[in-house]
Amino acid sequence: MIIAIDGPAASGKGTIARRLAAHYRLPHLDTGLLYRAVGAKALAEHVDFDDEAALAVLAGGLDLGACDPETLKSGAVGEAASRVAAVPDVRAKLLRLQKDFAAQPGGAVLDGRDIGTVIAPAADVKLFITATPEARAARRHRELLQRGEEATLDAVLADILKRDQRDSARASAPLIRADDADILDNTRLDVEQSWQAALDLVERRRPHGGLHERGQ
Ligand code: C5P
Numbered sequence: 372m373i374i375a376i377d378g379p380a381a382s383g384k385g386t387i388a389r390r391l392a393a394h395y396r397l398p399h400l401d402t403g404l405l406y407r408a409v410g411a412k413a414l415a416e417h418v419d420f421d422d423e424a425a426l427a428v429l430a431g432g433l434d435l436g437a438c439d440p441e442t443l444k445s446g447a448v449g450e451a452a453s454r455v456a457a458v459p460d461v462r463a464k465l466l467r468l469q470k471d472f473a474a475q476p477g478g479a480v481l482d483g484r485d486i487g488t489v490i491a492p493a494a495d496v497k498l499f500i501t502a503t504p505e506a507r508a509a510r511r512h513r514e515l516l517q518r519g520e521e522a523t524l525d526a527v528l529a530d531i532l533k534r535d536q537r538d539s540a541r542a543s544a545p546l547i548r549a550d551d552a553d554i555l556d557n558t559r560l561d562v563e564q565s566w567q568a569a570l571d572l573v574e575r576r577r578p579h580g581g582l583h584e585r586g587q
Pocket residue numbers: 380381402403404406407449452453454456457482483484485486534538
């Protein structure tokens with residue numbers, strides 16, 4: 372079974388994807404990490420973010436294992452990731468790896484922005500996880516404070532709105548709900564309620580689950 376999970380920044384899609392992968396014993400790929408790794412490398416090597424050819428070279432030589440997971444989670448790297456992700460040649464370099472991950476025998480869970488539309492359009496289950504920008508900013512703000520990063524709620528909200536705009540407006544694989552994805556708006560749900568709602572949707576859609584035909 373392939374489960375495709377998309378949604379905007381801080382929607383909780385990563386947590387849901389990890390839990391679904393553990394629940395169904397499927398391998399999981401957080402595709403945002405790939406773009407974060409390219410963004411982090413561009414920052415570290417002072418690559419000009421307008422130099423698309425140089426960014427594509429970084430993406431082509433990506434070694435995820437060499438990246439420090441804590442650095443990848445920072446707000447600055449998230450912003451850099453969203454900038455490099457708008458470059459078509461960067462996306463092209465990261466395409467094969469993601470498609471191969473999705474196509475492995477037994478299936479997989481992938482989360483990102485274009486999983487249901489580009490990486491795994493034939494996924495068995497597609498979820499689009501979302502919440503209001505204010506709710507997502509409050510969550511991201513809490514996370515950043517817990518990690519010891521300084522940030523005001525207003526600054527985090529401004530960053531989320533900028534990321535939403537850039538991710539949705541770009542020409543190449545924009546953040547968009549696949550027509551056949553189920554929407555989960557978890558604005559008013561806590562983490563546990565959001566997980567239960569996601570699991571219910573997957574159970575209804577998965578092969579041998581309640582609803583066999585997509586679109587029912
Ligand atoms: O999900 P996360 O915040 O880690 O993603 C960082 C950035 O990577 C996003 O803002 C988005 O621009 C980009 N991204 C993407 N396509 C994906 C996953 C992430 O464009 N499949």
